[in-house]
Amino acid sequence: MSIAVSLKKKLKYFDLDISFSCAKKNMVVMIGPSGGGKTTIIRMLAGLEKPKEGKIVFGDEVWFDSLRHVNVPPQKRRLGYVFQDYTLFPHLNLYENATFAAVDKKEVDELFELFKIGHLKKRRPQMVSGGERQRCAICQALARHPRILLLDEPFSALDAITRRGLREELKSLKGRMSFPIIYVTHDITEALYLADELLPVVDGKIDNQWLQRMITREPSQEVALRAAREPRLTLVY
């Protein structure tokens, strides 16, 4: 199954106007400066926000079509969504969180082993580290047997070493998954490491020169100036 997207919406500071697609087994990494509309795009894919115009087609299923007034609610899209910051349920322990919408609870045990959080099952989210929480969030998303996985800066709040570890785990996981993955980040290293396909998003539009400009850093460029406010983007590790 693959996903084809075209979206338009007037946002506060710019107009979102973008179209792209992502094939199965593929990872598209959306990269660009913060506040460029990446999260909005992901939220539209998940059905949490409504585009003004456009179309989202998953396989032969139409999730959104402004002309035909189709808008499938998030509940029916059956996708996995790992949010930017921790959205595990605070009243449940890690295991209960992961089995919250699981198809088969036995799988959660395997996932917990895979992500090395098997010993933390009974802990509440606020009792474990940020990295462990995000691991659990990925387990929660995968246990639902999603048809597509959306990851919105899942590791951006973590320290560099944890982030690198999780990035590697995610890459090895990707090889085993058959669904499309859309990954959002503003970290170029992460993007280059993970992506099958890069999708630079600047002010709501695809800007293929952005990456080039970022790496060569032309200081006269207004966009580059904006990115300079971001945490330093390093290409060496």
Place this chain on the structure above:
Amino acid sequence: MDFLALYVTLKLALITTVLLMVIAAPVAYALAYYRFAGKSFLEALIYLPMALPPTVIGFYLIIIMGPKGFVGKTWEMLTGGSLLFTFIGITVASIIYSIPFAVQPMKAAFAKIDRRLLESAYVLGLSRRAAFFRVIIPNSVNGIAAAAILVFLHSIGAFGVLLMVGGSIPGETKVASIAIYEAVEMMNYEVAGMIALSFIPISYAFLLLINKLNERTRI
């Protein structure tokens, strides 16, 4: 000591609390999560009993629940009896009198829940109703408990409304606060003092409980 009046008071407060929690939860949910035309007017209307003198509420309840009132007439048609001067009558009055104390803390507790938790639940396939029971309720237990305690204490203290709607029929509508008033009127200070004294530990214990709940919420 008028144990019967104390019993009626506690029974009334308990039934009011249970029923009001069930009635107020969806109202609080709607106020916390939906935007609709006339919402602020509706909200003010719901909180109105808090701002009105109890006798004013009592007066209007007599009009509505009396034999010529809409509710009273319907009740008589259904049951053949009067709604005024009955336990059911004062239960209705007590519920209306305490509505703001149930809705307000519950609405605050619901509104405090992180939207992203709900979005996460929707993405995981939960309907709005399922998310209400599996995410909102368990994450606002303290607010709900605080609402229940406030309602309970407020119903224990009701006087004017109940006197107007229910009168003072022993074992039926004569609650402890009315019993105290009547005992004092008859210069029977000993009886009044005993009932009054029994209120203090109950109310104090519940207030301590509210404080504990509030502390836990802050963490």
